[in-house]
Amino acid sequence: MLSETVFRSEDFAVGDRFDAWQECTSRMHAPLELSRDHTGDFRADARLIRLGAVSVWPAAFEQHVWRRTPKLIRQSDPELYHLSLVLRGEARVSWGTRNVTHRAYDFHTNDSARPWEIRTSDGLIKSVGIEVPKALLPLPRHQVDRVIGQRMSGREGIGSLLAQFVTRLVADTDSYQPADAPRIGTVLSDLVTALFAQILDADASLPPETHSRALTLRIKAFIRRHLHDPELTPGAIATAHHISRSYLHRLFQAESETVAAYIRRLRLEAARRDLTDPAWRTAPIHAIAARWGFCRPADFSRAFRIAYGISPKDHRHQAFQAQPG
Incomplete structure (x- = not known):
C-alpha cells in the first residue's frame, strides 16, 4: 500500500x-x-x-x-x-x-x-x-x-x-x-x-x-x-507513428536502452508485479506471461531470470511466503 x-x-x-x-x-x-x-x-x-x-x-x-x-x-x-x-x-x-x-x-x-x-x-x-x-x-x-x-x-x-x-x-x-x-x-x-x-x-x-x-x-x-499486445514490435511502433524503423532507433539512441529492451523491461516489471499480487495468486505463470505479451513461457522464464536472477516460480513463492497470513 x-x-x-x-x-x-x-x-x-x-x-x-x-x-x-x-x-x-x-x-x-x-x-x-x-x-x-x-x-x-x-x-x-x-x-x-x-x-x-x-x-x-x-x-x-x-x-x-x-x-x-x-x-x-x-x-x-x-x-x-x-x-x-x-x-x-x-x-x-x-x-x-x-x-x-x-x-x-x-x-x-x-x-x-x-x-x-x-x-x-x-x-x-x-x-x-x-x-x-x-x-x-x-x-x-x-x-x-x-x-x-x-x-x-x-x-x-x-x-x-x-x-x-x-x-x-x-x-x-x-x-x-x-x-x-x-x-x-x-x-x-x-x-x-x-x-x-x-x-x-x-x-x-x-x-x-x-x-x-x-x-x-x-x-x-x-x-x-500496448504492452499487452504480442505484436508490439519496433516495426509496428514505427508504422503507427509514420516514421521509419531506422529513425525510431535513432530516437532511442539518446535513451539508455533500445526500443526492444525498453518494451521487454516494462513487460517484465508488469509481470513481476502480477506474480506477487494476491488477485493473481491462482493464475498460472504462463497466463501472466501471456497477459504481458510473452507468447512462449520458456522465453519469459529465461528473460525473467536474466533480469532478476531468480525464476518466476521462485519469485512468486518467496513473495507469498513473506506476506502475513
Whole structure:
C-alpha cells in the first residue's frame, strides 16, 4: 500500500475547518491564501500520496477561492509545476487579466513561481492534483512557460492517458507496494512531460531536438498502452507513428536502452508485479506471461531470470511466503 496523508474536515470543530484546510493545502502545494463566498460550515476531504519527488492529491471540497500572491511567492517557492484534473464542478483560473474556465476532465496548470487565482463553482468540487518538480521535466523552462495556463483536455490523446492513469491510481493505492512509489512518480512525470511536449510540438518555431523529444515521449506512452499486445514490435511502433524503423532507433539512441529492451523491461516489471499480487495468486505463470505479451513461457522464464536472477516460480513463492497470513 502506498503511504498517504489524509485530511478530513469533520475531524475539526466547525469553526476551525476552513483554517485547517488552508494550512493543509499550503503544505501540499505552497503557501496559499484562501477565502470563501459563503459563511458557515465547510466540507473538504483530501489525500496526499507521495511518489518519490512527485505527489498526487485527490480532493473534494466546497466553493472557495485560492490565491498564490507575489508576497507568498517571495515567502516560499518549492519550484513546482502543478496540474489539476477537474472531475466535478468548474474552476475559473486567472493570471492577471487572463481568465480560463475549466470543466470536468479539463487539466489546468500552474507554476509555483507565478501568481494566480482560482475560483471554484458552487457545490462540491472534485479534482486530482499532480505536483511535479520543475527539475524533473526535460523541457526548457522558457518553453514550458508557453504551456502554463492553457486548458488541456483529459478526454483525448496524452491528456486522456494521464487522466486514466491518475484516476486509476488514486482509486486503488492498496494494490501497490511502497517500493513502487518512485517508479509510479517517474511514469507520472513522463506523462506530464509528454502532455506538455505534445502542445509544444505544434509550435513550428521550436528547435528540432524539442520535437524529437516530444515524439519519443509519445512513443513511450504508446508502448505503455500496448504492452499487452504480442505484436508490439519496433516495426509496428514505427508504422503507427509514420516514421521509419531506422529513425525510431535513432530516437532511442539518446535513451539508455533500445526500443526492444525498453518494451521487454516494462513487460517484465508488469509481470513481476502480477506474480506477487494476491488477485493473481491462482493464475498460472504462463497466463501472466501471456497477459504481458510473452507468447512462449520458456522465453519469459529465461528473460525473467536474466533480469532478476531468480525464476518466476521462485519469485512468486518467496513473495507469498513473506506476506502475513
